[in-house]
Amino acid sequence: MNSSAPQVSTQDPEGRTVHRPSPASRDKNVLTPMTTTHPTDVTPTKVAILGAGRGGTALLDLLHQIPAIEIIGITDCNPEAPGLQRARELRVPVVPHMTELIQNHGVQLILDVTGDPALGAILRSHARPEADVLSGSASRILWELVQHESALQAELLHAEKLAGIGSFAAGIAHDINNPLQLILGLAENLTEETDLEVIHAQAADIIAAVKRTTGICRDLTAYGRRSASHNHSLIPLNNKLDEALRIARYAVGFHDIEIVKQYAPDAAATGHPDELLHVFVNLITNAIQAMERGGTLTLRTTIEQGHVAIQVADTGCGIPPELFNEIFEPFFTTKPPGKGTGLGLYNIKHVIHQMHGTIAVTSDVGIGSTFTITLPRTAQT
Numbered sequence: 001m002n003s004s005a006p007q008v009s010t011q012d013p014e015g016r017t018v019h020r021p022s023p024a025s026r027d028k029n030v031l032t033p034m035t036t037t038h039p040t041d042v043t044p045t046k047v048a049i050l051g052a053g054r055g056g057t058a059l060l061d062l063l064h065q066i067p068a069i070e071i072i073g074i075t076d077c078n079p080e081a082p083g084l085q086r087a088r089e090l091r092v093p094v095v096p097h098m099t100e101l102i103q104n105h106g107v108q109l110i111l112d113v114t115g116d117p118a119l120g121a122i123l124r125s126h127a128r129p130e131a132d133v134l135s136g137s138a139s140r141i142l143w144e145l146v147q148h149e150s151a152l153q154a155e156l157l158h159a160e161k162l163a164g165i166g167s168f169a170a171g172i173a174h175d176i177n178n179p180l181q182l183i184l185g186l187a188e189n190l191t192e193e194t195d196l197e198v199i200h201a202q203a204a205d206i207i208a209a210v211k212r213t214t215g216i217c218r219d220l221t222a223y224g225r226r227s228a229s230h231n232h233s234l235i236p237l238n239n240k241l242d243e244a245l246r247i248a249r250y251a252v253g254f255h256d257i258e259i260v261k262q263y264a265p266d267a268a269a270t271g272h273p274d275e276l277l278h279v280f281v282n283l284i285t286n287a288i289q290a291m292e293r294g295g296t297l298t299l300r301t302t303i304e305q306g307h308v309a310i311q312v313a314d315t316g317c318g319i320p321p322e323l324f325n326e327i328f329e330p331f332f333t334t335k336p337p338g339k340g341t342g343l344g345l346y347n348i349k350h351v352i353h354q355m356h357g358t359i360a361v362t363s364d365v366g367i368g369s370t371f372t373i374t375l376p377r378t379a380q381t
Contacts, residue, residue, distance in 0.1 A: 052083025
């Protein structure tokens with residue numbers, strides 16, 4: 001755990017930052033773990049994956065998200081295969097010997113994505129008779145389906161972004177209209193003003209108003225852009241959270257909302273900056289909308305070993321336990337028609353998963369919710 005104490009500051013509804021100490025009692029209340037539930041009525045199908053290259057890694061990522069599937073192990077003759085590292089991150093067993101994995105008494109389905117035709121004979125002679133085997137052409141079809149699913153995920157993310165931008169319309173119009181009205185008024189005054197000192201002062205006000213308008217446009221352009229680049233870079237998480245907070249103000253009112261920042265110094269992770277910004281904006285917007293009568297929004301970063309955690313916590317209405325397994329599903333929303341796409345949390349989970357991270361939620365009805373994202377601090381291959 002990073003020994004540096006988190007920086008604690010608050011912001012008033014106008015966005016002004018007020019630094020203050022963080023009382024131990026307050027921290028205790030903020031950090032109290034909330035209850036969560038897990039499904040117990042579904043017996044998962046136990047799956048073994050043979051091959052940890054591109055195909056095996058893609059299958060691992062996809063199947064790991066399905067509650068009805070338990071991956072009991074993955075193996076590859078190449079100890080440096082990318083799927084093996086990904087499996088360790090997901091806490092999926094990495095089995096060094098293939099025969100050990102396919103003879104596992106619990107395995108029900110064996111997925112062969114090695115592309116090695118000679119492996120079929122080995123599977124027929126060593127696999128347990130009660131285990132189904134998917135290999136050859138069937139395995140290639142499954143790989144194509146995974147690729148199609150990945151492309152669909154990208155399209156859904158883009159669609160949700162576009163729909164989300166529509167919700168910013170009123171806030172953007174207000175924030176842009178104010179400086180434009182100021183510019184118009186000052187410009188009209190300048191046509192009649194003869195005092196050089198007054199002209200200079202009003203010109204400076206016009207420049208400042210233009211800069212504010214440009215800043216708004218820059219923020220929203222960056223947020224709405226679908227970057228064609230998939231290059232990951234080191235992202236300063238505290239700065240990215242502040243940027244997301246600034247953008248979220250255009251979408252939802254921050255009336256009677258106290259903002260608490262608990263940032264670990266130098267918190268950073270490797271990933272796609274634009275996509276992570278979208279994740280943060282979405283979580284912050286959801287948190288504010290959950291606090292219709294006001295409350296506290298807490299943004300927190302912590303560093304532990306090779307990972308960094310980002311938390312967005314609210315003191316809103318909370319999430320009923322029976323919805324925990326549904327909120328990350330596509331098109332699921334508790335908002336009224338026209339107020340949500342039902343794609344936000346689904347896309348968030350996908351983006352975080354692509355960054356080799358995890359997202360979890362804890363919540364108590366009437367107390368609030370905390371979404372926790374965990375990301376590796378270094379790039380994964």
